Amino acid sequence: MPDFKVENRILDEEETMPRAQMRALQLKRLQEVVARVANVPFYKAAFAREGITPEKIKSLDDLRRLPFTTKDDLRQNYPLGFLAVPRKEIARIHGSSGTTGKLTLVAYTREDRETWANLCARFLVGGGLKPEHLVHIAFGYGIFTGGFGLHYGVERVGAAVLPLASGNTARQIMLLQDLAPDVLVCTPSYALNIADYARNNGVEPSTFPLKYGHFGAEPWTEEMRLKIESELGITAFNNYGLSEVIGPGVSGECALQNGMHVQEDHFIVECLDPVTLEPVEDFAYGELVFTTLTKQAMPLLRYRTRDIAALDPRPCGCGRTTTRMSRVKGRSDDMLIIRGVNVFPSQIEEALLQVEGATPHYLIEVDRPGTLDQIAVKVEVLPGIFSDKMSDMQRLRDAIDRRIQAITGIHVKVELVAPQTIERSMGKAKRVVDNRNLNG
Numbered sequence: 001m002p003d004f005k006v007e008n009r010i011l012d013e014e015e016t017m018p019r020a021q022m023r024a025l026q027l028k029r030l031q032e033v034v035a036r037v038a039n040v041p042f043y044k045a046a047f048a049r050e051g052i053t054p055e056k057i058k059s060l061d062d063l064r065r066l067p068f069t070t071k072d073d074l075r076q077n078y079p080l081g082f083l084a085v086p087r088k089e090i091a092r093i094h095g096s097s098g099t100t101g102k103l104t105l106v107a108y109t110r111e112d113r114e115t116w117a118n119l120c121a122r123f124l125v126g127g128g129l130k131p132e133h134l135v136h137i138a139f140g141y142g143i144f145t146g147g148f149g150l151h152y153g154v155e156r157v158g159a160a161v162l163p164l165a166s167g168n169t170a171r172q173i174m175l176l177q178d179l180a181p182d183v184l185v186c187t188p189s190y191a192l193n194i195a196d197y198a199r200n201n202g203v204e205p206s207t208f209p210l211k212y213g214h215f216g217a218e219p220w221t222e223e224m225r226l227k228i229e230s231e232l233g234i235t236a237f238n239n240y241g242l243s244e245v246i247g248p249g250v251s252g253e254c255a256l257q258n259g260m261h262v263q264e265d266h267f268i269v270e271c272l273d274p275v276t277l278e279p280v281e282d283f284a285y286g287e288l289v290f291t292t293l294t295k296q297a298m299p300l301l302r303y304r305t306r307d308i309a310a311l312d313p314r315p316c317g318c319g320r321t322t323t324r325m326s327r328v329k330g331r332s333d334d335m336l337i338i339r340g341v342n343v344f345p346s347q348i349e350e351a352l353l354q355v356e357g358a359t360p361h362y363l364i365e366v367d368r369p370g371t372l373d374q375i376a377v378k379v380e381v382l383p384g385i386f387s388d389k390m391s392d393m394q395r396l397r398d399a400i401d402r403r404i405q406a407i408t409g410i411h412v413k414v415e416l417v418a419p420q421t422i423e424r425s426m427g428k429a430k431r432v433v434d435n436r437n438l439n440g
């Protein structure tokens with residue numbers, strides 16, 4: 001376990017606001033945002049259809065009368081059809097990293113940029129960042145929001161940034177040794193890749209002087225957290241965001257590592273059944289839907305994230321009163337339906353990390369040889385274990401199969417592959433290759 005103790009620090013009073021006061025603030029801001037988007041063509045048309053005017057928003061329950069916004073709506077209004085301010089007020093443009101198809105763009109005013117930096121600063125401080133720390137950022141910089149989002153968040157706290165971006169893993173390792181940064185920021189899969197690469201090159205990753213890390217941008221499991229923590233000798237925090245809502249900073253863990261605090265003074269979160277679009281109970285999994293309350297350039301009402309998670313409304317031991325969201329189990333687009341059973345890649349990851357000899361470097365291949373879907377899981381095994389001894393390999397394969405079956409309820413084909421044969425990602429890991437031709 002890491003020996004560094006993260007202090008519980010809170011940046012802004014909104015994070016600990018009594019619930020009634022938070023709800024009042026949300027209502028006031030909801031009324032303002034509805035007025036702000038009334039001239040965005042998409043919302044103007046929807047409001048006209050549904051007879052919505054800003055005056056009709058009298059309580060937070062009226063949120064449910066507002067239209068949803070989807071990724072498709074953004075695509076149809078590409079590039080900047082959702083802009084709610086004159087174009088000259090744009091201060092920055094980012095976009096989705098394009099994990100699921102065509103790029104979508106988002107714009108920020110100066111004020112939005114400030115808000116965003118502050119939201120990132122909040123979770124960084126919640127996870128231990130102090131002005132005297134040096135933060136190694138190995139997120140991609142560019143149109144993807146990860147690099148710049150965290151960069152300005154760190155600067156807002158007054159800490160130092162090492163903006164390495166992703167890639168050139170040998171150089172990442174050299175600077176982790178030479179500059180001794182306190183904090184690592186990247187995707188969880190890249191954190192593990194850095195550790196692996198170091199070990200393969202004779203450097204013990206737990207000897208890096210790193211204290212803790214903030215990881216996000218892709219689904220990961222609790223097992224993966226433990227692995228990263230032990231490999232790198234750090235405390236690993238989860239943070240969540242998406243470009244459409246603002247980027248990283250939508251939510252993040254505090255020192256207690258017990259769910260991600262949603263920044264509810266800036267976003268209203270709903271958790272809905274993705275089919276009926278009715279709210280699910282507290283603690284039940286559903287699709288997260290966000291309404292941005294303070295964004296100026298491109299406010300969005302009820303944006304459907306397709307991310308599956310659960311909400312916990314209880315106040316946290318850290319003193320924050322904001323709703324916490326669970327880990328994201330996966331995106332509804334990544335959910336595989338295999339012989340009627342829903343399977344998320346994160347469940348496969350969870351299983352692999354419980355089997356000695358297996359690694360979390362895996363690839364799921366989906367095929368439809370006849371009318372039934374089949375999945376095969378390619379798994380890298382630990383270096384010492386990949387052997388010619390058929391019986392050993394067979395035993396490992398069976399153990400993985402049994403573990404996956406216990407967690408997902410389905411039987412999959414497991415293929416063991418040699419160390420370092422599955423492509424490493426520098427950003428978001430690609431976990432699924434879908435060979436089904438579902439359109440044809």
Ligand code: ADP
Pocket residue numbers: 095096097098099100144145215216217218219220238239240241242243244305307327328330331
């Ligand atoms: P893209 O949709 O192209 O990946 P973004 O770069 O905006 O666009 O990524 C946002 C998405 O990344 C989220 O909707 C979510 O699926 C995923 N994501 C971000 N942070 C996390 C996290 N901490 N855990 C799980 N998934 C995350």
Ligand code: ZN
Pocket residue numbers: 254255256261316317318319320
């Ligand atoms: Zn907390």
